[in-house]
Amino acid sequence: MAASETTEAEYDVVVLGAGPPGENLADRVHAGGLSAVIVESELVGGECSYWACMPSKALLRPVTARSEARRVAGLKDAVTGPLDAPAVLAHRDDFASHWKDDSQVRWLESVGVDLVRGVGRLDGPRRVVVDGGRVLTARHAVAVCTGSRAVIPGIPGLAEAKPWTSREATSAQAVPGRLVVVGGGVVGVEMATAWRALGASVTLLVRGEGLLPRMEPFAGLLVAESLAEAGVLLRTGTEVREVRREAPGGPVTVILDSGEEIVADEILIATGRAPRTDDLGLETIGLEPGSWLDVDDSCRVRSVAGDWLYGVGDVNHRALLTHQGKYQARIAGAAITARARQVPVLESDRWGAHAATADTEAVPQVVFSDPEAASVGRTAAEAERAGHRIRVIDHDLGAVAGSALYADGYRGRARMVVDLDREVLLGATFVGLGVGELLHSATVAVAGEVPIERLWHAVPSYPTTSEVWLRLLEAYRG
Template identity: 85%
Template sequence: MAATEATQAADEAYDVIVLGAGPTGENVADRAHAAGLSAVVVESELVGGECSYWACMPSKALLRPVAARAEARRVPGLKEAADVPLDVPAVLAHRDEFVSYWKDDGQVRWLDSLGIDLVRGHGRLAGPRRVVVDGGRVLTARHAVAVCTGSRAVLPPVPGLAEARPWTSREATSAKTVPGRLVVVGGGVVGVEMATAWRALGSSVTLLVRGDGLLPRMEPFAGHLVAESLAEAGVFLRTGVEVREVRREAPGGPVTVLLDSGDEIVADELLIATGRTPRTEDIGLDTVGLAPGSWLDVDDSLRVTGVTGGWLYGVGDVNRRALLTHQGKYQARIAGAAISARARGVPILESDRWGAHAATADRLAVPQVVFTDPEAASVGLTAAAAEQAGYRTRVIDQDLSAVAGASLYADGYRGRARMVVDLDREVLLGATFVGSGIAELLHSATVAVAGEVPLERLWHAVPSYPTISEVWLRLLEAYRG
């Protein structure tokens, strides 16, 4: 049977049933199928999921021209030519192309090429190893059901907010026109990236943050440098404020945001980027003894705890371990290996923390890039998190502008690098970089953290000259003294 939508009414049995055809679900099915198991994917929206159509791909398509122009403005011989407004229709058309015009034909063809079945509709658990899809189709799993339904933006309980129909990340990445005035609530990744993009596309942007800084999950200096750049770009940033009420008198009309300070801000659109909730509220969790709408607690093999028989897996955003597409795909590889091993009766070595069946990187080596100007990237533990975890640490900071490669990259380069060292083992616990062009620098740090590479061995990993990567040499020199 191909990945086209089948319509049989009879119950069907598969080795693995996957709920959700985002990157996580696709990869669970792919890994299970590669191990010789039959797999079916159930999806009620577009195959490819949030990342392909409303998150990673469209947001980065919007941000790439912004970064390219900003970098060109800092390069002699280009700065004058680059000092022009962005071609908004071209940027939005580029975004539309990267999301395949919100059509999933290509993703369906990929599933079809693998021999993985696709069932369109909303799937719900109906007891152990059983899934019922809208229309009455019933699927049973011989070995595993993997819940890969992801997460969605959640609106805080602010009076008038829901009625005002604000943007969430979906609307912010798919909007067809540029709002004249945009208020963004939230200082996390979505908030700062969308403030960056829409300001560059012509919006007057106000960014409201409840805390005292941006990017709270990263080292504090990351948020400080991004905040400086946003202010220079013309974003009006207010920290330490909360939204008390929202009013919108007519659909499509202006929206008024009332703050706890008593101030009022009037805008054309309001983006709420303050958190996410699992898409588990209507998938039949109650039929297997779990609370509807809850995050799924899982072990390191991604198997849901508290479910008799060990057949249910929660992979990707639904387990709240690391709400990132690349971590969901990583978890999918681990879950696929664990499902196939258990199906063959192969023991799972849970004590092997870096083995094929343990998603250890979720706890110790999560990489993330924020595509603002400057970019911010981190992996592993921050200095504060490492201290809280009980490690004996040393923190090494380096001004990236002092590196020859950074000076060549752009005039007036601003950036900073930090590594957090476990003094007892002399390995990296974490690293953070902020600056232009540092996104591709992160994987070397990820290898060092996940591989627990001794610093004495890193000393022999010679960075090419003149590149921004030479910051590694400067960090190690500072550590050695």
């Protein structure tokens, strides 16, 4: 339904931001019998739908499909020549809905959530003012679901050079001849993979010594090897000292701390995110504008009195991933509904309906590089820092029959991190072709705290890559 045109309106829940967390939270509270309105200044569907998950994976799928086909006997000779870049970009445009949100708006209407276009700002407790003076009052809760934005470091000349961020990298309408990518995390790795395959000459600059620093070290090593084989020039242990672009649309010169200069057509900055909270009126309720929102496990903001303010998704800095934001929205939606109905909220129930425990214990992530890297839970180093007594089991994924059938010369690795005191999995990591589809089994094992002895009875089908579970368990049992 369309929001009314009155200048003031009251709802049970007011949601700021119509990305996946905001959409899911509004849907959950409405399903619980509460009225909800979403305020959005851009496109309904948010960053994921138009500038992140969907367009980036649409760019990467032809890359990985071609790579896999070239590793299958009888097929590899049929897959020759470069990718059809215009067709790939058109495919990407389709998955980004051509940057129109009509279908997402229709979905909101179908679930009974109102939509108000504009920038919503807090104006004291439970009160939101939208551009033009419209006032929305929340009977029970305001949920901040405004997400995050790319950080542009204060490197001399960088801002003036108009660098790409993840938005430009996923929506560009032409392949740059030369691209410098700064940052070795997920965005940097995925975009280096995509644009190199589409024909760009790519230089990847990383301040640290390896890629994908939040994963097990072997994940970054295997992905780095593959990028180098694809023709990406990888430079680790280096920093950008200055950037110059003499004319709009002209070449950009990147000056490194060593004094070396690299000339490119575009520079992509993928070095971090900041919360979109700088223009939300946080100062009217005693919070610092531009800060991350510190929340409890029900996503309620800790430092605000009462049960009315929630921070869901990237803004709370718990796990900056679309699927975790949607998960938090389900948890927060249940908690808001329970509190509105004066039903007890049991945050102390670690895996209950009102606690987003997976944010700390079982976060899954897939990097859609070539090969893919997928992980859930804690790395070995993280587990040790947390004080766990662990055992690490590794296995060569290429030695599994299903992997050998999947691709000739399959290269990959699997690791599970076991808590020796409880004999449950704390984490798992896979690197190899198609391993993203292996991850949910590991996520179930970690989130479910399934005993190792019970996992022994989860029989993997033969011949599939998932048989690596049997190999890992055999190595653990000895």
